[in-house]
Amino acid sequence: MVVRLKDKVSIITGAAKGIGKETALIFGEEGSNVIVTDIDLDGASETASLMHDKGYNATPMQLDLSKLDNIKEFVKRVLSEFSRIDILINNAGLFSNVPILEMTENEWDKVMNVNLKGTFFLSKEILPIMIQKKYGKIVNISSLAAKRGGVTSGINYASSKAGVISVTKCLAKFSAPFGINVNAVVPSFCDTPMFRGLPPEKQDSAIKSIPLGRIARPDELGKAILFLASDDASYITGEILDVNGGVLMD
Template sequence: MTSNRRELSDKIAVVTGAGRGLGRAIASVLAERGAHVIVNDRSLEPAEEAVEIIRGQGGQASAIAFDVSQTTEVEAAFGRILAEHGRVDILINNAGIGDFVPFPEITSEKWDRMLDIHLKGSFNCCQAVLASMKARKSGKIVNISSVAGKRGDFIGNAHYTAAKAGIIGLTKSLALYAAPFEINVNAIAPGLFATELTSEMSADMKATTISRIPAGRLGRPEEIGRAVAFLVSDDASYIFGETLSVNGGSYMD
């Protein structure tokens, strides 16, 4: 671990979809700041790989496998987490998929799967931790949206854009409900980052996208991790229902 900041010491954090990409970076930064991070993925192997990396860097982490789109799996998983750790201080709803297709190629099945994982998945996990956070009058939830949810996506991907816009709406609504219980609910809208997801883009598509980023580069995954770490820290205790853009200037509110 490279940071001396330990403001999240003794916190229990769950990061969904953290076996790779932005989720893994988020989990690593939270562990660096002192949290015990529970790394989720749909299968156990990538989650365990992320845990091994975090532990190798001196952090605390454990792995758990469940599909965020499956309500019964989520309920069972968080039941185990709460039984073992007693609480969840931090929830990061990051699990997601990409599917770079134009509107005419979006089938009903593609639409349903996209919304099930991104939007329903975030809802499921929020529902699973809310009662315990309310009882303790403490909690931090960060939902990972996208610049596409604010701007639309010039590539296409209407199903992805709709899901990410829905996450922003969910964040605002839940923040209004949860604020009286001292639970901070916020979102982050990343732009394009150097992850496995962007590796699926064609070279032309990636070049076109980078040309629209004033910073002139893809984001580094740890930059999202640091933004998340801010929103779950005491420094953000008076921030509710906001969506923080981290996109190299590609979209400015």
């Protein structure tokens, strides 16, 4: 068996559940030393414990992406314990379905601070480490809502995820001369707590819109993320990869 991430130090945000949790398990199986992060430390610890049971390398750490000081301290801690960072998966995100005319500044900022601001500033903090090594992989997680507007999601969520696509392209252009690949995965509907939290009628409507006739499994997203984070994708950067069951073809 080819182990694609052997000894690579990977950070996965939002890894307490859903896509982040499944990606952490996949990365562990591929030989990575995985920093399992989440604002929910208990949830991150549960993911890490599950990985340990399988013989994988995992370290749980709490991370609040809405606080820049917390981001800086987190990166310092990772460096002190592992000496390097090879891979960053910006998966953490807050969902919102507040109607446009009911949107408040607080609700707008709460989502933007994690989904967009947090994604950028964590990447910015880690980039100098990757530049020094002339190696690094960053994979950001956007959303179908970024491309077609919020259907089951709010304007703040859709806008934040559209911003993630722009951040991905800007970082990719900046980082390419240093041997760093920056890409994004754009899921549609996936079997996660976020999706299951939607009203049943919205779940049914979403499933009917998908040509493949079903929502994605978290591991299907995890495998796409793995590909972009591995050296199999060494000549791919600035790519916005749709993993959506055919619901949007462009």
